[in-house]
Amino acid sequence: MTTLLRCHKGIGPAVTGTALVAKDNFSARYDLDRKRGTFSRPSHTLAGQSYAGKILVLDTAKGGVATAWMLHEMKTRGIVPLALVFNRVNPILAQGAAFGDLTMVDRFDGDVTDLIQTGDRLRIDPAAGTVEILNR
Amino acid sequence: MRLTDEEQAMLAGEAGEPRRWAIRHQIAVGEFFDAADLIPVSQAHIMADTESLGEAGVAFLETLATAPEAERRVQIPTLTDPRGLDFQTYKRLGQTEAMATLEARTIAALKSFGVLMTDTCINYQTIMPPTRGEHLAMGDTGVVIYSNSVFGARSNFEGGPSALAAALTGRTPRYGYHLDECRRPTRRFRLAAQPRDLSEWGALGGIVGRECGSYWEVPLIEGIDSPPGSDALKHLGTAMASYGSTALLHIPGITPEADDMDRRPLAGMPAGRRRSEPIGRAEIDVFVAAYGATGDKVDVVVFAAPHLSLVEMAAVADALAGREVHAGTTLLVATSPEIKHAADRMGLTGRIEAAGAIVAAGICFYQSYAGEMAEANGWKRLLTNSAKLVNIIGGYGYRPTLLSLERCVDSAIAGRVV
Numbered sequence: 393m394t395t396l397l398r399c400h401k402g403i404g405p406a407v408t409g410t411a412l413v414a415k416d417n418f419s420a421r422y423d424l425d426r427k428r429g430t431f432s433r434p435s436h437t438l439a440g441q442s443y444a445g446k447i448l449v450l451d452t453a454k455g456g457v458a459t460a461w462m463l464h465e466m467k468t469r470g471i472v473p474l475a476l477v478f479n480r481v482n483p484i485l486a487q488g489a490a491f492g493d494l495t496m497v498d499r500f501d502g503d504v505t506d507l508i509q510t511g512d513r514l515r516i517d518p519a520a521g522t523v524e525i526l527n528r
Numbered sequence: 529m530r531l532t533d534e535e536q537a538m539l540a541g542e543a544g545e546p547r548r549w550a551i552r553h554q555i556a557v558g559e560f561f562d563a564a565d566l567i568p569v570s571q572a573h574i575m576a577d578t579e580s581l582g583e584a585g586v587a588f589l590e591t592l593a594t595a596p597e598a599e600r601r602v603q604i605p606t607l608t609d610p611r612g613l614d615f616q617t618y619k620r621l622g623q624t625e626a627m628a629t630l631e632a633r634t635i636a637a638l639k640s641f642g643v644l645m646t647d648t649c650i651n652y653q654t655i656m657p658p659t660r661g662e663h664l665a666m667g668d669t670g671v672v673i674y675s676n677s678v679f680g681a682r683s684n685f686e687g688g689p690s691a692l693a694a695a696l697t698g699r700t701p702r703y704g705y706h707l708d709e710c711r712r713p714t715r716r717f718r719l720a721a722q723p724r725d726l727s728e729w730g731a732l733g734g735i736v737g738r739e740c741g742s743y744w745e746v747p748l749i750e751g752i753d754s755p756p757g758s759d760a761l762k763h764l765g766t767a768m769a770s771y772g773s774t775a776l777l778h779i780p781g782i783t784p785e786a787d788d789m790d791r792r793p794l795a796g797m798p799a800g801r802r803r804s805e806p807i808g809r810a811e812i813d814v815f816v817a818a819y820g821a822t823g824d825k826v827d828v829v830v831f832a833a834p835h836l837s838l839v840e841m842a843a844v845a846d847a848l849a850g851r852e853v854h855a856g857t858t859l860l861v862a863t864s865p866e867i868k869h870a871a872d873r874m875g876l877t878g879r880i881e882a883a884g885a886i887v888a889a890g891i892c893f894y895q896s897y898a899g900e901m902a903e904a905n906g907w908k909r910l911l912t913n914s915a916k917l918v919n920i921i922g923g924y925g926y927r928p929t930l931l932s933l934e935r936c937v938d939s940a941i942a943g944r945v946v
Contacts, residue, residue, distance in 0.1 A: 403560055417741070417773075421580070421894075422923045433923040452742050454773045456669050456920070457609075458580040458895075460687020465582035482743035482773050483557070483684045483704060490556040491689040 395525040397507055402497030402518030403489040408526075409474040411512040412446040414438050415505045417454040418478070418485070420462035429471040447475045447516070449508045453482040460484050464492035475516050477523060479504050497523060529558050529701070530565040538697060544599025546592050546641075550693035557690060558701030566699035567663050567706055569683075572602070573651060574691040575609035575667040576638060577895040578630045581688070586630055589637035589692075600641050603698035606691075607646040607655060608638060609668045610835065610862070610892035617888045621860070622904025627897055641695065647890030648864030649766075650835045652679070653758060655866070660784060663706055665694030669775070670766035670834050670916070672705075676776040678761055680784040682706045685743070685775060704743075705775055711785060713778055715740055716797050719751030720806035725932045726840075729760040730767035730915025731815040735807055737772025748778040748786065748794065751806065755782050759837050766834045767915035819918050819930045821945050825856065827907040829940040831933070832862035832893040833917040840933075841871045845879040847937040852884050854943030858905065859885035862892050885940075893917065898924040911936045911945065 414437040416423075425432035429444040453459070463485075466472040475495035476485065489496035497518050500507065504523075508514065513526040531539065539555070541548040554566060578586065593600060613623055613631040635645060646655050649668045658664055658681035666672045666683040667690075675681040684704040686694060694700045704710050717736055723729045736747050747768070756764075761782075768774045778786035831844055844861055853859045861880055863871065868889035871877045877887045894917060901907065902925050910926045912918060913936055918928035929945060939946050 401559070403556060422920055424923070432925070435922070452773070454741075454771070456770065457575045457667055457685055457687045458577070460689055461576070461580040461582070461585045464588070464689070465580070465584045468582075468584035480742060480744065483561070483690070484687045486557050486560045487553075487687040487690040490553055490560070491687075 393528060395528060397500055397504070397523045397525070399497045399521050399523060400499035401521045402495070403486060404475070404493055404495035404518055406515070406517045406519070407475050407495045408513070408515045409445065409447045411449050411508050411510055411514050412438065412441065412443065413449040413505055413508055413510045415451055417452050418448070418450045419454050419456060419459055420466070421456055421458040422454065426462065426466055426471065443473050444471045445474050447477060447514050448473045449477045449505055451505055452478055452480050453485045457484050460488040460491060463488035463494050467492045467494060477504055477508070477516065497521065529555055529563055535566060544595050546595050546600045547696050549592065550696035553689060553693045554697060554699070554701050558703065561701065561703035563701035563703040565702055566697070567702040568698055569663045569665045569694055569700050570604060571656065571658070572604055572606040572665040572686070572691045572695035573609060573667045573671055574606060574638070574643065574695065575688045576634060577610065578612040578627065578634050579895060579897050581634060583630070586634050586637070589634065593637045593640040602642045602695035604695060605656070606643045606695040607651050608643060609649055610895050611647050611890050612896050614888040614891045617886055620886055622901050623897055643695070646864065648835050648866070649892060650762065650837065650864055653762070653837055654864055663700070665691050665700045667691035669769035670762065672775050673765035673769045673777065674762060676705055677765060677778065677783050711746065711776060712789065713746050713748035713794065714801060715745050715747045716794060716802040717747055717749045718803065718806040719749065720808035721812060722753055723760070723812065726759055726763045727816070727913040727915065727930050727932050728812055729756065730763040731812050731930065732807065733764040733767030734771045734915045734919065735811055735815055737768035737770065737774050739803065740772040740774050743773040743775055745772070745774065746776050746778065747774065750780060752779050752782060759840060762834055763915065767919070770916040770919045816930050819928055821909060821927065821929045824909050824945045826911055826939050826944055827857065827909045828905070829857060829859045829911045829936050830893050830917060831913065831936070832860070833914045833920070835892060836861060836863040836867065838867050838870050841867060841876045843933055844937065845876045847934050848880060848883040848885070851941045853940045857940050857943050859883070859940040860888060860893065861885060862888045865889045894920045894924070898926070902926060911939050
């Protein structure tokens with residue numbers, strides 16, 4: 393039994409992994425301790441949690457332009473989310489995903505932070521514009 | 529996406545590897561946003577601080593810079609956003625030789641593309657203000673919102689790789705704020721109180737930005753009595769862009785497109801799109817109070833983010849009024865190299881540094897290894913009049929407080945929050 397979610401055509405390779413979900417927004421500069429691979433902003437719902445290797449499911453992007461470089465830098469060190477799944481991203485996240493060849497999709501029917509739960513196993517196919525929830 | 533013959537040639541590698549990489553990147557981004565084609569741009573502005581680039585980003589620039597000169601030269605005037613390190617001040621700020629080495633490598637690579645090292649986020653005040661309708665590839669959120677809103681120019685947020693790509697191709701994908709349909713107001717706000725200083729203009733930007741909460745929302749703000757001037761709009765816009773990822777705002781009577789647009793749809797804007805209550809004194813005070821810390825020891829006072837105009841530099845010098853900064857507190861002022869030269873010439877730098885403060889050129893604090901500086905100097909409590917900075921700096925382990933310029937200076941002298 394799986395559930396298929398449709399989204400806009402995305403960026404990066406197809407991947408399978410585990411979801412980490414919050415209704416918060418995202419900026420690599422504002423929110424992350426990129427050395428430890430954890431959320432460092434005290435007010436972020438995911439504060440203290442590790443993002444390495446996870447599929448981050450969040451609402452939208454916030455703030456500055458640094459994320460465009462940072463996703464690439466994080467990926468070369470291997471301490472990086474496996475993929476980014478958002479309701480709607482801004483240009484910086486799209487540019488960062490394109491530059492870093494990181495899997496990213498957005499624009500679903502409905503609120504993706506409600507449709508997906510932390511711990512769900514997901515298969516993301518950016519070229520097809522689909523996210524499959526494998527466990528339910 | 530539709531590509532011209534020249535663009536097809538770039539994609540085929542006929543114009544060299546840097547332009548092939550650039551246009552491929554632009555097509556990936558453009559297709560993600562359903563761009564129909566690429567549009568010529570007249571300026572690019574690259575954010576390339578070394579903390580964000582890391583070794584990987586610097587190595588990427590250096591590899592691209594090995595192409596023959598004809599293949600790597602930028603095609604349009606291309607400026608830089610603040611750097612990670614000022615070679616004149618980095619030792620005093622606790623930055624390391626490794627950071628300086630990475631910085632020097634980045635500067636060498638950027639120069640080899642023909643980039644103009646302006647190192648500033650206030651290029652719209654100091655270098656080349658955009659004009660209405662000009663399509664741009666601006667690489668700093670504060671620069672984008674000011675260029676779009678105050679001048680009526682057209683830019684999306686262009687992160688470092690994308691701004692470099694635009695510089696190399698002379699184009700950018702046509703989506704977002706290049707398109708008329710994205711520039712109409714989607715949210716409506718009304719003011720019932722006027723911000724009293726730059727920190728409060730930033731607070732207003734923070735309130736509106738937080739409520740908009742998305743790059744694709746365009747706020748219209750009514751009730752601003754009179755034109756507040758360039759520095760106030762600068763703080764309003766940078767804070768709004770920081771809190772909300774906002775890229776365009778309209779103010780009737782002040783910003784050009786607000787007055788030219790068809791205002792009839794605004795009257796019928798659905799209730800959810802209109803803030804029901806006006807933003808008043810209480811809202812501004814609550815926003816500022818959330819960062820309050822009266823009585824706390826002050827570790828560092830920062831005037832930056834955005835860079836200070838010459839007028840702000842003079843205001844800092846005047847506020848210091850010949851007094852000395854407390855021995856346990858660092859006061860840092862960051863501005864652009866152009867303004868620093870002017871401030872040197874006019875004696876402002878001398879007056880500020882005579883108080884024991886540091887004037888840095890071309891850095892903007894949060895882009896300058898803020899976490900490492902906090903560790904090296906034992907900094908925790910940070911005071912600033914920049915709402916943008918208080919929003920960002922918490923993630924780097926600081927406890928930020930937002931106050932007026934004058935109260936920041938008084939606190940720096942007292943060594944505690946007054």
